[in-house]
Amino acid sequence: MTVVAIVPAAGKGRRMGADKALLDLAGTTAIERIARALLAAGIDELLVVRSHGAAPLPQLPIAHRVVLVSGDGDMADSLRAAERELPSSCATVVVLPVDHALVEADTIAAVVAMAQRDGAAIARPTFRGKPGHPVALRRAAFAAIQRDGVVLRDVVRQDRDRVRDVPTSNAWTIADLDEPKDLEGARAALCAEPGSVVETMLRHRSHRAYAPTPLHQGQLERIVDAARHASTSSFIQAYAVISVEDAERRRKVAALCADQKHIADAPVFVAVCADLHKIAECCRAAGQVVQSQSLELFLQATVDAALLGQNLALAAESEGLGICMIGAARNRPIELAELLALPKHCYVVFGMTIGTPTDDPAPRGRMPLAGVLHREVYDSRGIDAVLAGADAGMKEWARRCNERGGYQGRPVSLDKGWTDRMAQMWGERSSYAAARAALLDELRRLGFGLS
Numbered sequence: 001m002t003v004v005a006i007v008p009a010a011g012k013g014r015r016m017g018a019d020k021a022l023l024d025l026a027g028t029t030a031i032e033r034i035a036r037a038l039l040a041a042g043i044d045e046l047l048v049v050r051s052h053g054a055a056p057l058p059q060l061p062i063a064h065r066v067v068l069v070s071g072d073g074d075m076a077d078s079l080r081a082a083e084r085e086l087p088s089s090c091a092t093v094v095v096l097p098v099d100h101a102l103v104e105a106d107t108i109a110a111v112v113a114m115a116q117r118d119g120a121a122i123a124r125p126t127f128r129g130k131p132g133h134p135v136a137l138r139r140a141a142f143a144a145i146q147r148d149g150v151v152l153r154d155v156v157r158q159d160r161d162r163v164r165d166v167p168t169s170n171a172w173t174i175a176d177l178d179e180p181k182d183l184e185g186a187r188a189a190l191c192a193e194p195g196s197v198v199e200t201m202l203r204h205r206s207h208r209a210y211a212p213t214p215l216h217q218g219q220l221e222r223i224v225d226a227a228r229h230a231s232t233s234s235f236i237q238a239y240a241v242i243s244v245e246d247a248e249r250r251r252k253v254a255a256l257c258a259d260q261k262h263i264a265d266a267p268v269f270v271a272v273c274a275d276l277h278k279i280a281e282c283c284r285a286a287g288q289v290v291q292s293q294s295l296e297l298f299l300q301a302t303v304d305a306a307l308l309g310q311n312l313a314l315a316a317e318s319e320g321l322g323i324c325m326i327g328a329a330r331n332r333p334i335e336l337a338e339l340l341a342l343p344k345h346c347y348v349v350f351g352m353t354i355g356t357p358t359d360d361p362a363p364r365g366r367m368p369l370a371g372v373l374h375r376e377v378y379d380s381r382g383i384d385a386v387l388a389g390a391d392a393g394m395k396e397w398a399r400r401c402n403e404r405g406g407y408q409g410r411p412v413s414l415d416k417g418w419t420d421r422m423a424q425m426w427g428e429r430s431s432y433a434a435a436r437a438a439l440l441d442e443l444r445r446l447g448f449g450l451s
Contacts, residue, residue, distance in 0.1 A: 001091035002044040008078040009098040010051040010071050015179045020098045026190035030101035035060040040105035049078040076151040083145055093142045096134035102172035111136040114164045121162035125173040132173030191319040200318050205363050207322030208262040210355035227312035238301035239308045240275035242340045256336045257328040266353035272309040274301035276345035293449030305349040322357030325350055333442045344447035362400035365393045391417025
């Protein structure tokens with residue numbers, strides 16, 4: 001006796017704006033992905049319900065037939081048409097709408113096995129207690145779909161005593177591919193690295209060597225779109241992202257950012273900007289003048305840009321990309337603004353390289369948590385232990401770094417700890433402070449009337 005899957009794919013896809021069966025999911029169509037999952041789950045045959053005039057399906061890896069319907073009905077009409085085409089050998093039916101193209105083979109196999117158990121007739125997966133697809137039904141139970149006005153939900157409810165739920169961790173059992181945002185989420189999930197957000201954070205390293213491989217089509221748009229959902233002060237969204245992918249322009253950017261080679265080598269450099277230009281235009285349209293001299297507004301825009309930038313780094317790393325923040329974008333802010341054609345009231349807070357990393361830098365770790373997390377009030381009593389821990393961590397990083405050939409090809413001092421480096425960087429003889437001594441005046445020239 002055989003197991004046959006029915007995939008309703010006859011809808012117009014009006015909200016999606018495209019034929020759902022042919023949606024591109026990380027280089028394969030939705031129907032191909034479903035077919036591969038069904039084959040891996042041991043399904044014998046596939047019936048795909050399509051509307052008259054629909055585009056032809058690609059080559060599928062499983063035995064299949066197309067059942068044609070008018071396309072004006074609902075899913076129950078598609079299921080009734082498919083039920084009439086089931087082979088006589090069919091003992092179990094799996095209903096898997098094309099909307100649930102990210103369901104995995106193990107979920108399909110599990111509901112089939114459960115529906116075939118003694119005392120059962122129908123099985124469905126549940127995610128956090130909510131039922132979803134695919135639904136597996138014994139042939140006799142599924143035949144009830146032919147009754148007038150009956151939909152699949154009614155079939156399940158009418159035979160409730162013989163329905164079995166199969167808990168799953170796959171959220172795509174309850175998530176439809178209904179609108180473009182759903183498709184973006186699906187594509188992001190397929191590109192994502194395994195692990196939680198916290199795990200991604202803990203794995204962070206700055207990468208300074210990249211393969212010439214460009215980002216996948218639509219990938220930059222997806223991760224920037226995700227990044228802009230960061231928190232924003234008073235919803236001002238005072239940020240902009242300038243993507244630089246042209247090789248010659250990247251070389252010019254690198255020259256303005258301390259000649260850092262990885263800026264020229266990475267397939268993408270992005271300038272993360274604090275942007276009051278849009279707000280200035282709002283004020284102008286209302287007959288007012290933007291208060292660009294306001295330190296509070298400057299801080300809001302800068303913090304907004306920083307939040308978006310960190311979100312962008314996490315989004316990129318979650319898809320297996322490497323990044324490096326470029327603070328040197330503030331070395332020559334006016335020339336960089338001119339190169340990127342920034343309008344008045346806009347400056348580059350920092351840059352970021354993005355691409356497929358080819359290096360394996362030693363993780364730096366961070367200072368002891370006690371130096372960051374304080375309970376109720378700031379507690380400086382343990383500062384000596386915190387600084388000692390930061391020194392030990394820096395020296396351990398230097399040792400591991402030298403084992404890998406040094407930092408950017410140069411050996412790292414094993415004697416200097418974090419405290420030595422911070423005093424050198426930001427003490428009275430700081431070359432960092434000297435290099436940006438003119439930053440306030442440069443920001444004024446860029447439209448921020450700070451005093």
